[in-house]
Amino acid sequence: MTAHVCVHAHGDIAGKTLLVTGGAGAVGNYAIQLAKWAGARVIATVSASGAADARTAGADIVIDRQKDNVPVAIGAATAGKASITSSMSISAETF
């Protein structure tokens, strides 16, 4: 339920890009699945051991926040354009 309310906080997300931080956690993982079901493109950040779960959930792009340069990886994924429409953050550090 929390994942759904967060994913739809922006309104209609079909065709839009969402960033789900903590994509391997319980809520984050459901957020990926529900966002994909709603027609969004999903970028997920995870810690290394969670990458497989984020992919299983259907994330289009999975970024290892400990290994990858997150802003650069997201920039590459969005072709350098700021196209992240909605982000579900689970930690203050992502602000």
Added chain:
Amino acid sequence: MLPDIVALNGTIASYASRGDATPKFPFYPLMRRNVGIRLVLLPTAPHDARKRAQTDIVRWLDEAPRFHRVAAVFPLSETVAAHEAVEAGGERGTVVVAI
């Protein structure tokens, strides 16, 4: 990190802050992009949003097998232990109370 990657007029939705009651955030960089910040707590979310979540999730579950990572299952009589397991973190996934 986020101000540069959020779309103009985009939204940041957050339901937790790792126990920090007053997290700092970059006000001007986000304001310049007219970013909306939505802090989500389910019990006080609008009734319509919760109703829609409920309806959508039932449909979503009906349509296909879904991926569930279950961290632990507790009987109803051990609900306190279930909450403590969530608070402790560690094992990834959902903590389930079986009814």
